[in-house]
Amino acid sequence: MIATVSEREPARSRGILASLSGATGPLIGLILLCVFLSLATDTFLSVRNALNILDQITVLGIMAVGMSFVILIGGIDLSVGSVLALSMMVMGWLANVMGLPLPISILLALVASGLCGMVSGMLITGFRVPPFIATLAMMSVARGLANMITDGQQIVGFPDWFMMLAIDRHFGVLTATVALMLVVTAAAWAFLRYRSGGRMLYAVGGNPEVARLAGINVNYVTIGVYVLAAILAGLAGIVLAARLDSVQPSSGLGYELDTIAAVVIGGTSLSGGAGGIGGTLIGVLIIGVLRNGLNLLNVSPFLQQVIIGVVIALAVAAETLRRR
Amino acid sequence: MSEPILSLRGISKSYGPLQVLRNVDLDIHAGEVVALLGENGAGKSTLSGIIAGSRPPSEGSMTWMGRPYAPASPREAIDKGVVLIHQELKLLPELTIAENVFIGRWPMKGGRVDRAAMVERAQEQLARLNLRLPATRKVQGLSTAQQQLVEIAKALALDAKLLILDEPTAALGGAETEALFEQVRKLRAEGVGIIYISHRMEEIRQITDRIVVLRDGEHVADFADSATPVRTVVESMVGRSLERMFPPVPTPKARTVLEVRGLTGANGAFRDANFSVAEGEILGIAGLVGAGRTELVRAIAGADPVSAGTIWLDGRELALRSPADAIAEGIVMVPEDRKLQGLVVEHGIGENIVYANLDKVSRGGWISKSAVRAFADGAIARFGVKGQAGQPGSSLSGGNQQKVVIAKWLARGPRVVILDEPTRGIDVGARSGIYDIIAGLAREGVAVIVVSSDLEEVLGVSNRIVVLAQGRQAGILNRAEANDVSVMELATI
Numbered sequence: 001m002i003a004t005v006s007e008r009e010p011a012r013s014r015g016i017l018a019s020l021s022g023a024t025g026p027l028i029g030l031i032l033l034c035v036f037l038s039l040a041t042d043t044f045l046s047v048r049n050a051l052n053i054l055d056q057i058t059v060l061g062i063m064a065v066g067m068s069f070v071i072l073i074g075g076i077d078l079s080v081g082s083v084l085a086l087s088m089m090v091m092g093w094l095a096n097v098m099g100l101p102l103p104i105s106i107l108l109a110l111v112a113s114g115l116c117g118m119v120s121g122m123l124i125t126g127f128r129v130p131p132f133i134a135t136l137a138m139m140s141v142a143r144g145l146a147n148m149i150t151d152g153q154q155i156v157g158f159p160d161w162f163m164m165l166a167i168d169r170h171f172g173v174l175t176a177t178v179a180l181m182l183v184v185t186a187a188a189w190a191f192l193r194y195r196s197g198g199r200m201l202y203a204v205g206g207n208p209e210v211a212r213l214a215g216i217n218v219n220y221v222t223i224g225v226y227v228l229a230a231i232l233a234g235l236a237g238i239v240l241a242a243r244l245d246s247v248q249p250s251s252g253l254g255y256e257l258d259t260i261a262a263v264v265i266g267g268t269s270l271s272g273g274a275g276g277i278g279g280t281l282i283g284v285l286i287i288g289v290l291r292n293g294l295n296l297l298n299v300s301p302f303l304q305q306v307i308i309g310v311v312i313a314l315a316v317a318a319e320t321l322r323r324r
Numbered sequence: 325m326s327e328p329i330l331s332l333r334g335i336s337k338s339y340g341p342l343q344v345l346r347n348v349d350l351d352i353h354a355g356e357v358v359a360l361l362g363e364n365g366a367g368k369s370t371l372s373g374i375i376a377g378s379r380p381p382s383e384g385s386m387t388w389m390g391r392p393y394a395p396a397s398p399r400e401a402i403d404k405g406v407v408l409i410h411q412e413l414k415l416l417p418e419l420t421i422a423e424n425v426f427i428g429r430w431p432m433k434g435g436r437v438d439r440a441a442m443v444e445r446a447q448e449q450l451a452r453l454n455l456r457l458p459a460t461r462k463v464q465g466l467s468t469a470q471q472q473l474v475e476i477a478k479a480l481a482l483d484a485k486l487l488i489l490d491e492p493t494a495a496l497g498g499a500e501t502e503a504l505f506e507q508v509r510k511l512r513a514e515g516v517g518i519i520y521i522s523h524r525m526e527e528i529r530q531i532t533d534r535i536v537v538l539r540d541g542e543h544v545a546d547f548a549d550s551a552t553p554v555r556t557v558v559e560s561m562v563g564r565s566l567e568r569m570f571p572p573v574p575t576p577k578a579r580t581v582l583e584v585r586g587l588t589g590a591n592g593a594f595r596d597a598n599f600s601v602a603e604g605e606i607l608g609i610a611g612l613v614g615a616g617r618t619e620l621v622r623a624i625a626g627a628d629p630v631s632a633g634t635i636w637l638d639g640r641e642l643a644l645r646s647p648a649d650a651i652a653e654g655i656v657m658v659p660e661d662r663k664l665q666g667l668v669v670e671h672g673i674g675e676n677i678v679y680a681n682l683d684k685v686s687r688g689g690w691i692s693k694s695a696v697r698a699f700a701d702g703a704i705a706r707f708g709v710k711g712q713a714g715q716p717g718s719s720l721s722g723g724n725q726q727k728v729v730i731a732k733w734l735a736r737g738p739r740v741v742i743l744d745e746p747t748r749g750i751d752v753g754a755r756s757g758i759y760d761i762i763a764g765l766a767r768e769g770v771a772v773i774v775v776s777s778d779l780e781e782v783l784g785v786s787n788r789i790v791v792l793a794q795g796r797q798a799g800i801l802n803r804a805e806a807n808d809v810s811v812m813e814l815a816t817i
Contacts, residue, residue: 194691196682203679206668213627213665214680214732215651273670 025318026266026282033286037293044296054178055166057288059084059243061181061281062236063255064262065188066229068280071263072192073205073225074272075131079120080233081255082142085248087113087234089146092155092247102162106238113234114227116142121223135226139256146249154248158241166242177239184232189277201225205272261308262287265315286311327390328353329517330375330406330486335384337370337541344370345541347384352486357508357518359528359550362538363561363751368521371538372488375519376408377401389485405485409475411494411749415463422446422459425478449477453507467614469500476507487511488519493527494748496777499612499816505531523751525554526780539563562753569756570784571763573803576605580639581771582655582740584624587633593619594795597633601740601771606762608786609775611815615792617775618660621742624773625657626650637739651680654739658729658746660775666729667717673728674700674713680732703731707761723747723754730761741765742773747781759785779808791815 038045063080070077087109094105116138123134165176174182192198203211204221212218241247266283268275290311294304328351337345345367352358362368373379375386377395386393388404395401398408415424422439423430425446430437446459455473463471472492479487489508493501508518508531520532528535529550537545537560545560583600594616601607609617622628624635626644635642637653644650647657659665667676677700678685685695700713707727711720717728726746733741743762747755762785766772776782782789789806791798791814798814 194693195689196686196691197689199675199678199682199691202671202675203668206671207664209665210668211679213625213647213657213659215646215648216679216682217646217648273668 025322026279026286026315029315029318030282030286030289033289033293037289037296041293041296044293049292049296051169051173051178053285053288053292054181055175055243056292057284058166058177058181059236059240060255060258060262060287061284062184062239063233063259064266064280064284065184065277066232067259067263068188068266068268068275068277069201069225070131070229071260071268071270072201072272072275073222074208075124075222075225076135076260076270077120077226077229078132078135078256079116079138079142080229080236080259081252082139082146083113083116083230083233084237084240084252084255085146085250086116086142087237088241088247088251089149089155089249091238091241092158093149095158096155097150102159109238110231110234113237114231117227117230118223120230121226124226125219125222143249150249152249154246156246158245162242163245166239177242180235180239184235185277185281192277197221202273205274207273258287261312265312267319283315286315326353328387329389330393331387332375333385333387335371335374335381335386337367337374337379338382343541345374345381348538348541348543350536350543352517352519354485354515354517355512356534357512357520357532359532359535360519360521360538361523361528361535361557361561363753366538366561367541368538369490370541372408372490372519372521375401375486376406376488378408402482402484405483406488407479407482407484407486408488409472409479409490409492411490411492415471415474417464418462420460420462421450421457421466421474421477424463424474425449425459425481427478429482445481446477449480450474452480452510453477454503467500469496469504469613472496472504473507480511484516486517486519488521490521491523491749492520493522493524496613501527523749524778525557525752528557529554537561558752561751569752569759571756571760573606573785573787574604574763574766576766576787577603577769579603581605581637582624582773583636585634585636587620587623587635588631589616589619589623589795590629590631591619592631592795594623594792594797597790597792597797599790599797599800601773603769603771604766605787606766606772606774606785608782608789609773609792610779610782610789610811611792611798613777614794615815616795617792618744620792621657621744621773621775622659624650624740625655625742627657627659651736654736655742656680656733656736656738656740657742658726658733658744660744660748662722662725662729662749667725669718669725670716672714672716673704673709673711673720676717676728677703677713677732677735681735684735699735703735704728707731707734708757721754722750723757726750726758727761730758734765738770740771740773742775744775745777746774747776747778755781779811782811783807 043049067077067080090112091105091109094100094108095102120134120138123129124131167175169175200216200221203214203216204218208218240251262283263280264270265286266279268279290308291304294307330352332348332350335345335348348371360368374381377398377400422443426442431441431445432438443459450457450459453473453476455470457470463474492504496504512518522528532550535547535550535552535557536543537557539561547557579602580600581603584597587597588595597620611617619628623630626647626649635644642653663669674696678696681699685691685699697713704713707730709724709727709731711724717725746758750758762772762774774782774785783806787803789801789811791801791811793815801810
């Protein structure tokens with residue numbers, strides 16, 4: 001009956017349509033951050049630095065798209081950092097040790113990543129293992145496999161065109177990797193907004209039992225989302241390999257936490273069913289701009305960690321207060 | 325009469341510009357059961373919340389046992405002996421009954437929780453309520469009725485002098501309700517004051533001494549005699565004279581639409597169910613809580629597995645493995661629990677309607693925003709939902725929420741519609757709207773199944789009634805032979 005109290009309040013739209021505009025708080029934060037850094041440094045506000053930031057956030061941006069889907073259905077994926085490393089190692093090993101062409105190696109690396117997601121998804125749906133535990137297990141397994149491939153050694157030296165994907169600025173603006181991130185983000189945005197599959201994610205995250213009784217195959221949706229998140233983590237690994245021109249099994253340690261942070265800062269609810277890609281993009285930008293700006297300000301990396309932690313806490317607290 | 329234990333004078337409560345309670349005066353005496361009635365939104369919950377200390381009044385004063393009373397928290401109210409038992413039970417399933425009963429105020433000895441004393445004292449309270457359960461048992465797996473009684477035991481352990489029961493029988497069947505009433509009468513005899521919130525007039529007549537009616541936040545009527553005619557009471561609740569409650573029951577056609585043969589649930593909740601539903605027929609399913617009604621209809625809707633038996637639609641045997649399969653065959657269900665199974669309450673009404681109709685508003689998987697909008701608006705208008713597509717489900721009253729749940733299915737042109745407890749928690753004024761929808765469906769030739777714990781409701785809307793008793797099908801009654809006695813006889817076999 002508390003509900004009927006608010007019944008007479010003006011209708012406030014909190015549906016899917018509003019999910020993108022729902023990230024106004026983080027957006028304002030991002031703008032304030034940019035204004036502050038523009039005033040505090042003379043190097044921040046430049047096209048060159050903006051493009052730098054975009055380059056720096058490609059890996060995080062691609063992973064955050066997958067994580068947004070996972071969190072949207074009320075799950076969590078701790079394995080993305082490890083899957084990223086596994087993808088890199090599979091690609092590097094197939095290309096440089098087994099001598100397969102690089103494009104085929106990349107494809108197989110993505111398949112391997114997708115399999116990791118499928119195993120997590122099946123554990124979660126078939127055996128009712130909580131997502132936290134299933135992906136924690138996968139985090140360990142994938143990291144172990146990544147190390148086993150070369151016994152912990154890195155692999156260096158890929159064809160020049162591969163490295164150029166992350167360096168060569170087409171039309172003087174976009175590298176292929178940045179373009180890839182933008183395409184992935186735009187596709188995910190359109191999927192959530194305009195595909196019935198996207199709507200299903202909101203229904204499953206909002207309340208899986210309601211979704212099931214409404215005729216949505218919740219298990220299928222769930223497995224699909226974890227597979228997608230893993231493939232995107234694998235893809236982020238390929239991008240990272242291009243940026244570094246090398247692969248090593250210790251890559252991506254702790255990335256899962258950055259990714260979750262970006263999604264949560266972007267206003268997607270950890271309890272599922274609310275949020276969107278627009279918010280996630282803003283969350284990714286906040287982390288990227290913050291890192292970039294703190295570097296320009298010569299803040300020590302240790303203090304940066306503290307500041308980013310504070311920002312995560314503030315962003316979520318502000319969002320919770322606003323919704324109340 | 326003696327001095328009241330609780331007196332409210334001029335209690336008002338506003339949330340911003342919205343006034344929920346206006347100048348309410350109320351006295352409760354020791355050993356008195358007072359019914360608090362009113363439609364949803366009339367202010368019952370707000371008023372009981374104020375009495376129980378979960379929110380302060382904006383204006384007015386209260387007196388408790390002759391002293392000024394202004395509890396700042398539920399804890400303070402509980403310390404003084406005022407306990408509210410919520411409609412939604414608030415027990416911790418993984419803890420034992422004893423731990424739940426003494427949560428937050430464990431008996432201590434030498435700085436440690438005295439577990440032996442806790443169990444012993446909890447057991448005493450259970451015995452007082454005739455609840456034959458070991459206090460060391462976990463709450464998980466107890467029936468709703470038992471949990472309700474554990475809540476009451478908790479209140480008793482707190483030495484409650486005033487109990488507020490918010491729809492205590494919403495989830496209880498006949499026998500359990502009777503058991504609860506027995507305890508309520510016992511408490512009354514011990515001098516406990518009780519405020520009893522319910523929508524069920526029959527219960528109110530049975531158990532309460534006095535009826536207080538709230539309407540739009542005002543105390544509009546006080547009937548000293550609980551035998552006041554139902555119509556009079558309901559009319560004072562809704563503030564207008566009441567037309568008929570149930571629409572005339574349409575005449576079914578001869579053709580059978582749905583048939584179940586020997587249907588048995590995989591978890592054993594029901595066994596060997598055999599019945600059919602004709603085109604345009606409304607089949608009621610009655611029985612006590614735990615008789616397997618919900619499980620039976622969930623199986624027909626593909627939501628739960630069966631271990632034996634068959635389901636036939638239009639003479640064709642179906643193999644249902646999921647709700648999606650049943651929906652594809654035109655069998656849809658309005659589930660028992662609106663908030664947990666029917667709606668994603670945080671999401672918009674339009675979204676909720678569309679979740680069950682994604683195929684209708686998309687082409688090749690691409691959703692058209694204008695189609696979504698038109699579809700939702702159409703359904704909202706057709707079923708008279710008071711709300712807009714963008715409004716979250718949680719902002720609607722129970723009756724309107726239920727209309728949204730129904731609306732999301734009916735746009736599909738279903739063959740069979742199953743409604744499980746269609747009016748639970750919905751106030752009297754809004755119920756007839758739901759009954760009209762049910763009768764309208766039947767007139768359109770849909771085979772309708774209505775499950776309800778409210779006997780009056782089953783009798784009022786059904787052409788025939790299947791009665792279940794402990795998972796068995798005890799019998800089928802025609803409208804002519806069905807009445808509360810004949811149904812209860814079968815239900816309690």
